[in-house]
Amino acid sequence: MTPLHKEFGGEKKIVLVGCPNVGKSVVFNSLTGAYTTVSNYPGTSVEVSRGHCQIAGEQYQVLDTPGMYSLLPITEEERVGRRILFEEDPHVVIHVVDARNLERMLPMTIQLIEAGLPVLLLVNIIDEAERIGMRIDIALLDEKLGIPVVGAAIGRKRGLRELRQAIADYRPRRATFSYAADLERDIQRVTGLMHGKYRLECRSLALMLMQRDEEVQKMVLAGEGERAAGIAEMVNIVVFERRVDLHLRISLERKRICKGLLDGVVSLREGGRPAFAERLSALTMNPWTGVPLLLLVLYFGLYKFVGGFGAGTVVDLLEGTIFEEHLNPWAIAWFEQHVPWYWLRELVVGEYGLFTLGVRYAVAIILPIVGTFFIAFAMIEDSGYFPRLAMLVDRVFKRIGLNGRAVIPMVLGFGCDTMATVVTRTLETVRERILATLLLTLAIPCSAQMGVILGLLSGVPGALAVWIASLTGIFLLVGLLAARVMPGERPMFYMEIPPMRLPQPRNVLVKTLTRMQWYFLEIFPLFMIASVLLWAGKLSGALGWLVDVMQPVMHLLGLPKETAAAFIIGFFRRDFGAAGLYDLQTNGLLSPVQLTVAAVTLTLFVPCVAQFLVMKKERGWKVSLIIFVVVTALAFSVGFGLNRLLLVTGIL
Amino acid sequence: MKCTFCEHELTPEMLREEGCGACMGGCRKIHCPYCGQENPVVPEFFDKLIKRNTRERK
Numbered sequence A: 001m002t003p004l005h006k007e008f009g010g011e012k013k014i015v016l017v018g019c020p021n022v023g024k025s026v027v028f029n030s031l032t033g034a035y036t037t038v039s040n041y042p043g044t045s046v047e048v049s050r051g052h053c054q055i056a057g058e059q060y061q062v063l064d065t066p067g068m069y070s071l072l073p074i075t076e077e078e079r080v081g082r083r084i085l086f087e088e089d090p091h092v093v094i095h096v097v098d099a100r101n102l103e104r105m106l107p108m109t110i111q112l113i114e115a116g117l118p119v120l121l122l123v124n125i126i127d128e129a130e131r132i133g134m135r136i137d138i139a140l141l142d143e144k145l146g147i148p149v150v151g152a153a154i155g156r157k158r159g160l161r162e163l164r165q166a167i168a169d170y171r172p173r174r175a176t177f178s179y180a181a182d183l184e185r186d187i188q189r190v191t192g193l194m195h196g197k198y199r200l201e202c203r204s205l206a207l208m209l210m211q212r213d214e215e216v217q218k219m220v221l222a223g224e225g226e227r228a229a230g231i232a233e234m235v236n237i238v239v240f241e242r243r244v245d246l247h248l249r250i251s252l253e254r255k256r257i258c259k260g261l262l263d264g265v266v267s268l269r270e271g272g273r274p275a276f277a278e279r280l281s282a283l284t285m286n287p288w289t290g291v292p293l294l295l296l297v298l299y300f301g302l303y304k305f306v307g308g309f310g311a312g313t314v315v316d317l318l319e320g321t322i323f324e325e326h327l328n329p330w331a332i333a334w335f336e337q338h339v340p341w342y343w344l345r346e347l348v349v350g351e352y353g354l355f356t357l358g359v360r361y362a363v364a365i366i367l368p369i370v371g372t373f374f375i376a377f378a379m380i381e382d383s384g385y386f387p388r389l390a391m392l393v394d395r396v397f398k399r400i401g402l403n404g405r406a407v408i409p410m411v412l413g414f415g416c417d418t419m420a421t422v423v424t425r426t427l428e429t430v431r432e433r434i435l436a437t438l439l440l441t442l443a444i445p446c447s448a449q450m451g452v453i454l455g456l457l458s459g460v461p462g463a464l465a466v467w468i469a470s471l472t473g474i475f476l477l478v479g480l481l482a483a484r485v486m487p488g489e490r491p492m493f494y495m496e497i498p499p500m501r502l503p504q505p506r507n508v509l510v511k512t513l514t515r516m517q518w519y520f521l522e523i524f525p526l527f528m529i530a531s532v533l534l535w536a537g538k539l540s541g542a543l544g545w546l547v548d549v550m551q552p553v554m555h556l557l558g559l560p561k562e563t564a565a566a567f568i569i570g571f572f573r574r575d576f577g578a579a580g581l582y583d584l585q586t587n588g589l590l591s592p593v594q595l596t597v598a599a600v601t602l603t604l605f606v607p608c609v610a611q612f613l614v615m616k617k618e619r620g621w622k623v624s625l626i627i628f629v630v631v632t633a634l635a636f637s638v639g640f641g642l643n644r645l646l647l648v649t650g651i652l
Numbered sequence B: 001m002k003c004t005f006c007e008h009e010l011t012p013e014m015l016r017e018e019g020c021g022a023c024m025g026g027c028r029k030i031h032c033p034y035c036g037q038e039n040p041v042v043p044e045f046f047d048k049l050i051k052r053n054t055r056e057r058k
Helices: A024-032 A076-087 A099-114 A126-131 A138-145 A160-168 A181-191 A202-210 A214-241 A246-262 A276-285 A287-338 A342-349 A354-382 A385-399 A404-413 A417-426 A430-443 A447-457 A463-485 A505-540 A542-556 A563-570 A574-586 A592-604 A609-649 B012-016 B044-057
Strands: A012-017 A036-040 A047-055 A058-064 A092-098 A119-124 A134-136 A149-151 A266-268 B029-031 B038-040
Touching: A012 A024, A012 A076, A024 A036, A024 A047, A024 A058, A024 A092, A024 A160, A047 A160, A092 A099, A092 A160, A099 A119, A099 A126, A099 A134, A099 A202, A099 A246, A119 A138, A119 A160, A126 A134, A138 A149, A138 A246, A149 A160, A181 A202, A181 A214, A181 A246, A202 A214, A202 A246, A276 A287, A276 A385, A287 A342, A287 A354, A287 A385, A287 A447, A342 A354, A342 A505, A354 A385, A354 A447, A354 A505, A354 A574, A385 A404, A404 A417, A404 A430, A417 A430, A417 A609, A430 A463, A430 A592, A430 A609, A447 A463, A447 A574, A447 A592, A463 A592, A463 A609, A505 A542, A505 A563, A505 A574, A505 B038, A505 B044, A542 A563, A542 A609, A563 A574, A563 A592, A574 A592, A592 A609
Parallel strands: A012 A058, A012 A092, A092 A119, A119 A149
Antiparallel strands: A036 A047, A047 A058, A134 A266, B029 B038
């Protein structure tokens, strides 16, 4: 191996690496002063800052790399950050970490040491860590890691002198961290075949090869020549043998090593207790306390706020008072008086008119509901609750044969099913992707739909409970059955949990306003198009024919034939269909049982057009059409069964 | 800005990366490369408004 700290152009190089927001730039500015240059890294659009400094009479060039979370890059910035480490031949690599999140950031330190880079660990923002009661034994960490470690709060100039001294005194030391025996054996199988000269340690390259890193594959191909094929074959064997949990095992092993390293290094101040956020975080992920907490979030956040306030108070005001009592009568009267053409009157203020249906549904019914839903959603999201929810439901997912990673698209599906369908591509096996797509299509209502359904059902005692029970039951049943039909491996799940915090009003406001803007730009036009199609269908008789065709189905569900129109428009957007049900209910056309049956069936019914198109793009025509048919058949079968059950038992 | 799901830092450059194609008039969301979450991009208007308010308060 060539030395990593050789001089380049008379100046030794100091490279700063670390996650975003750990104070890298502050360290860079403190070391270099005012004279720095910012330019794109050659061949990329990623900016890299360079500056100079003199320490103990020696001149250094300092490079501030873009934020990176791991040596295995995902983004362009991380790729550039890694290229700098590979190509710039640093004298010292300063890994800047946030003292408060040492456990989360230390795995990257392990990766850097493993790669044979000349690492110096800078535990920054230590003042904040101390303020919350943490005590970090820097000397012990230095000893355990085998590299120089400096504790600092560079923003306050604390530790800067020690950092400069550590750079001046830097002498590369080697430390090795052992993984579990089986993993070590596999690393050995790959490194045993590597004989080329590399700047990085073969052990680190082998691990990256096993994780399918394309750049490292090219590097090894160039370094090994004819031997490369044999190495690739060995890597393929290892990857195949460990196809279920390779990435997870490596991450968990690094976590285990870090836990051991931090044992005795980080402690809480005497008498200090874990912060409230930490205790709450643990409670949200423990099934015994997490489920009641989830129910509380659902009850106050969604049922009371969205259902009670949004769908009750605000909709009553906008729809019941402003539209029904003032705007609609005025618009209809004006058109009756001034527009002689029946078709145009129907188009604007008719039964399915652009104003009387499209604008009224969008502005007076759905907007207040999704608006309040977006506020609640943004608050929950900003508190960091969703990753914890993912951990909480992971156990259930394992039962139904899904990788815990599928929790992510499922939770995201509550925001938008369309995007969540795209995210299913991150799942490791085809089986999991199909299963997750099916469940998303069937039983995960998107934010807009869930808001409207909540609003619709919150006025009928017991209806919401039946809706939730039906959806949960179907989700679990279909998941279990599908897992039986499509057996396969069940990979494990691992994810980093970000800190929990109080939602910031600014974030909640911005997220809510941004989503409202999205709603108006993307959903509102769809409502208008649906209104025009319904109007055209009414005038041409096609809608009447379709309603007649669906009448027997509606009859089987115990629903009046007018409900068919809500199902037809529900195909465009399910929330639009739900607004149709709202209209029918307020006009007294639906009993509590009928309302519940219609809401459950509509929720399970085919997804919106956008989701279907994305599903086709991701899974192909064949799978999409099968899912479409299965979901439609299931939705109506469940509706039929639920109607019978509710009538027999008299629950509602 | 940070991803609202996994808290990884996101950059505006990521907006140019592939969207799901479902949005009319182009993508206005950053799809987090780490977890897939779609993060709404804050419109310039809101951003300016909030910055102005913050300045005035100072």
